[in-house]
Amino acid sequence: MDMRQAEAGEGSVSLDGVLRDGLHCVYQPFVDLDSGAVLAFEALLRGPDGSGLQSPMALLDAARSAGRLAELERASLQASLTDAARLSEGRPVTLFVNLEPSTLTQRLDVVLEALAVRAAHVQVVVEITERALAEDLAGVLAGAEQLRAAGCAIALDDVGVHPESLAFIPLLRPEVVKLDLGLLRTVKDPGTVIVAGAVRAYAEQAGAEVVAEGIETPQDLTRALVLGATLGQGWLWSRGERHFSPATFRPERFAARPIGATLRATPYEMIGAGRQIRHAPKHLLVPLSKTLELTALQATVPPVLLAAFEHVQFFRPSTTRRFTELAAHLPFVAALGVDMPAEPAPGVRGSDLPVLDPLATEWTVVVLGAHTAAALMARDLGDTGPDADRQFEFVVSYDRALVTAAAHSMIGRLTRP
Secondary structure, eight states: OOHHHHHHHHHHHHHHHIIIIIOEEEEEEEEETTTOOEEEEEEEEEOOTTSSOOSHHHHHHHHHHTTOHHHHHHHHHHHHHHHHHHHTTTSOEEEEEEOOHHHHHHOHHHHHHHHHTSOTTEEEEEEEETHHHHHOHHHHHHHHHHHHHTTOEEEEEEETSSGGGGGGHHHHOOSEEEEOGGGGGOTTSHHHHHHHHHHHHHHHHHTOEEEEOOOOSHHHHHHHHHTTOSEEOSTTTOSOBSSOOOOOOOGGGGOOOOOGGGGTSOTGGGSOTTSOOEEEEHHHHHHHHHHHHHHHHHOSSOOEEEEEEEEGGGSOHHHHHHHHHHHHHSSOEEEEEETOOSOSSTTOEEEEOOTTOGGGGEEEEEEEOSSOEEEEEEEEOOOOSOGGGOEEEEEEEOOHHHHHHHHHHHHTTOOOO
C-alpha cells in the first residue's frame, strides 16, 4: 500500500466515525433589520473538534473524495432537523439548511426522505449556491420545484460572487436571496451597486427576502440596509450556538411559492386572453427576433436568452454566427428544436424537442435578466410555400410575469447536460 492509499484509508475511517457519531450543527440566527427580531436559524455543519474534519469545507471535501457526499448530506439534515424539533421545545421554528448542487440534481431522494419525517412545527428553507445554476439549470429548477412541493422555500446563497449569474435569479425565483459577504465590504464599488440594484429589483417584484451575511459591527448593519437587505446574519448577534435563542415565528415570510404548470406549458399557450394577437410572414418577424438579441447584448446586467426554432433546419449558418456571439457575452444561451444538437453553436446549450411537442410548432425568443424582460412568442400557422413567407400569429411582450413564465416553459424542456 503506497502513501496515498494509506492516507485515503485513514480519511475514510475518520469520515466513518464522523458520520456515525461525530457530526453536529451550530445555529446562527437571521435577524430582521427593522425590528431586531430573530426570525430563523441557519444550521452550520461541524465535525469533532481537533479532528481535521471540524470545518464544513473539510467535511464536504472528504465526503466528496470518498464518493459519500449524499451520506453526509443525509446525516447533516437528520442532525439539524432533530435539533430543531428538540431545541425549539415544541415552539414553531424556521430552519435554513444547506444543500450541495450535486445532491439537489442527482440525489434529491436523500433530502426528501429526511424532510418527510421532520417535526410538524419545523419550517425548512433549503439553501443552494449560485454556482449550481449555470451547470444544470433544468436540473436545479426541477429539484427546487420538488422541494417546494415538500413545503420548502429556496434560498440562493453567495449572490454577487459572479455578477453575470444575476440573470438566473428571476428564473429560479428564490424566496430568499443571500448576498455574498464580500459585498458588505465594497458597498461603494460600482459593481456592488449594480448587484445590489439587481437584487433589490427582483426582491421588490417577487416579494423575496434579502439577507446580508457577515454583519459584525453597527457600521456593517448600516451598509446592509443601504444594500437593500431585510435580514441579517453575523457575529454582531451570534457566531453560532448549540441552542436556539428566543425567536419570532413568521412563516409567511419564508413560504414556498412553486413555479408550477409553466414548466410544462409552452410560451404561446400562456399568452392568455386580452392580448392582441397579430399575423405576419416570417420575413417581417426576423427583424423583431434580431432586435431582442441586440437588447440582450446591450443590457447593463447581461440576461439569459432562450430560443425555440421549431426544427434545427431553421438554425442556419447566419444564426450560428449570431448565437456564437451571444454565448460569448451572455451567462446562458439555449436553442431548442427538433433534432437540435447538444451544442448547435459554441457555448450554446442545445435541446432536442420531440416531434409531437407543441413547442415544435412555435418560434420563441425570450430575453430575461435582472432589468430586462422581453419575448417574441409566435405560432406557425402551417401554411406551405417559401420559408420567408410562412405565416405566424405572434405576440411581442415586455410583461415580466409572462416573459418569466415563457422562460420557465422552455427551461422545463432543456436536455440535462
